[in-house]
Amino acid sequence: MASILNKDKKSAIRAAKTYDFTWEATTPDGREKKKGEMNAVSANIVRSNLRHSGLMPTIVRKVPQPLFGEKGVKEGQLVVMVRQLSTMINAGVPIVQSFELLISATSGVGMKKLLKGILQHLREGESLSQAMAHFPKYFDRLFVSLIAAGEQGGILDTILLRLAEYREKTLALNKKVKSAMFYPAAIITVMVVVVVILMIFVIPVFSQLFSSFGATLPLLTQVVVNISNWMKGHWYIVVLVPIAAVWLFVYTYKHNLSFKTVVDRFSLKIPVLGDILLKGAVARFMRTLSTMQAAGVPIMEALGTLSKVSGNIIIERSVLAARDDVAGGGRITTRLKADGVFPIMATQMLAIGEETGAIETMSSKVADFYEADVEESVDRLSTLMEPMIMVVLGIIVGTLVVAMYLPIFKMGAVVTHGG
Numbered sequence: 080m081a082s083i084l085n086k087d088k089k090s091a092i093r094a095a096k097t098y099d100f101t102w103e104a105t106t107p108d109g110r111e112k113k114k115g116e117m118n119a120v121s122a123n124i125v126r127s128n129l130r131h132s133g134l135m136p137t138i139v140r141k142v143p144q145p146l147f148g149e150k151g152v153k154e155g156q157l158v159v160m161v162r163q164l165s166t167m168i169n170a171g172v173p174i175v176q177s178f179e180l181l182i183s184a185t186s187g188v189g190m191k192k193l194l195k196g197i198l199q200h201l202r203e204g205e206s207l208s209q210a211m212a213h214f215p216k217y218f219d220r221l222f223v224s225l226i227a228a229g230e231q232g233g234i235l236d237t238i239l240l241r242l243a244e245y246r247e248k249t250l251a252l253n254k255k256v257k258s259a260m261f262y263p264a265a266i267i268t269v270m271v272v273v274v275v276i277l278m279i280f281v282i283p284v285f286s287q288l289f290s291s292f293g294a295t296l297p298l299l300t301q302v303v304v305n306i307s308n309w310m311k312g313h314w315y316i317v318v319l320v321p322i323a324a325v326w327l328f329v330y331t332y333k334h335n336l337s338f339k340t341v342v343d344r345f346s347l348k349i350p351v352l353g354d355i356l357l358k359g360a361v362a363r364f365m366r367t368l369s370t371m372q373a374a375g376v377p378i379m380e381a382l383g384t385l386s387k388v389s390g391n392i393i394i395e396r397s398v399l400a401a402r403d404d405v406a407g408g409g410r411i412t413t414r415l416k417a418d419g420v421f422p423i424m425a426t427q428m429l430a431i432g433e434e435t436g437a438i439e440t441m442s443s444k445v446a447d448f449y450e451a452d453v454e455e456s457v458d459r460l461s462t463l464m465e466p467m468i469m470v471v472l473g474i475i476v477g478t479l480v481v482a483m484y485l486p487i488f489k490m491g492a493v494v495t496h497g498g
Contacts, residue, residue: 099142099192100125104134108245116142121199152189152217154250160190165239175201193217206230221367221384228374238374245370252450256359259352259457275310275317275474277479282307283355285483296486303482347420351463354398355456358449360389360427365446366399372439378405394420425449445479 102125103114104251113134119125122139129136160181167177178198185191193214200210208227211218218226222242229238289296296304310317331338347353367388371381382402386395401414412430415421425445432441 082280099195101138101140101142102129102136103138104129104136107133107135109135152187152193153195154246156187156190157217158250160185160246161193161239161243162244165236165243168239169236174207183371207235214369221371224376224380224384225371225374228376231373241370241373245366248366248446248450252359252362252366252453255453255457256355259453259460262461263352263464263468266464270468270472270475271321274475274479277476278303278307278310279314279317282479282483283311283412289486292486296484297489299478299482305480340392343393347391347393351456351460353458355421355453356391357422358453358456360391361421362446362449362453363390364394365425365442365449367427369439369446370441372442377436378411382411397421 091401097120098119100117100119101114102117103112105112116127117128119128125139126136138323163181164177167180172180175198178194178201182191182194182198187193196214197207197210199391200213201207206227208223208230211226212223225238225242226235229235233239286307289300289304296381332342333339347357349356364385367385368381371384372378379402381457382398382405386398388400389395389398397415397418397420400418401411404414405411410430411432412426412433415429416423416426427439428441428445432438435441
């Protein structure tokens with residue numbers, strides 16, 4: 080009973096929100112002054128801890144929170160931290176001391192707080208994997224399970240190095256895929272904004288000029304003026320409807336499985352972009368599979384995690400079906416080939432890896448191939464999109480310019496003819 084109460088009390092302490100404090104203290108004889116930082120629930124806890132350490136606290140101040148919220152930790156910072164931790168553990172530095180050194184060498188507020196949080200759990204007797212599991216925002220289930228495997232196998236430094244390389248390559252791949260999606264979206268958004276500004280602010284100026292002449296406008300000019308008048312009178316619809324549509328799309332995608340399935344299936348069939356998304360998902364799958372196999376994670380557990388890394392529910396279902404086949408004594412590639420979601424080359428290479436017992440090596444080679452392919456495809460997409468978008472933008476803006484100058488040309492012809 081006492082152990083249960085102690086466990087509940089410990090859980091309650093962990094659940095309590097902590098803050099960063101700066102402190103100043105003196106030795107009992109008052110001759111030496113010391114200062115430092117501490118993460119605790121309250122200032123009283125800081126004073127109590129200092130007294131237990133044989134110091135007499137004089138000043139304890141709570142570190143003010145940032146005005147615009149707490150700064151997060153970037154993926155690149157995590158990769159550097161994992162590499163440094165791997166080096167220190169390989170050099171024989173104890174895990175607690177390693178984190179103390181990392182904290183002293185870190186200047187970022189968010190990163191420092193994360194390291195202090197992990198260190199606090201380590202000092203409570205938890206393993207590194209257990210300590211990191213308290214921060215799922217930065218260390219997902221895959222990361223934690225691989226750290227646990229490294230601890231059990233006594234190869235924590237090797238696993239940390241592999242994880243650093245894995246996250247480094249995954250980060251580079253994600254940046255490429257995001258740029259493939261962001262670039263056309265950004266250009267199209269700019270194009271729409273330019274057209275809206277022309278229609279709401281520029282065209283009405285010409286419209287008033289034409290009205291003062293009282294002449295009959297050419298059909299194209301009249302159509303453009305009518306559209307401009309409508310947009311100017313209903314500007315709130317022009318502005319709010321696209322914003323509401325994007326919000327509704329994102330919300331429905333996150334909360335409606337049927338809608339998400341339709342969108343994910345369609346996204347894989349979009350010319351050029353769909354191919355990039357599929358290759359990016361395959362590269363993440365293969366890279367993660369290689370990393371987990373190297374760490375000795377059982378294939379059934381690995382497939383459960385692998386189903387989540389693609390970010391596409393169609394691929395996720397295919398991987399989960401493959402896991403069911405493996406549970407029944409089958410092979411991973413049997414279902415992947417049957418579903419036809421994965422490229423043939425990827426499934427053939429993985430099948431060879433299964434037959435020869437070299438899944439780690441084969442999946443790593445496939446990941447390298449598709450990562451390079453994604454990079455090349457993104458560069459090619461950017462090269463193709465620029466002239467296409469410039470042509471479309473030129474046609475739209477050119478049409479508006481011609482529509483505005485047609486009446487001027489008409490009036491010039493009348494004046495010339497009259498003269």
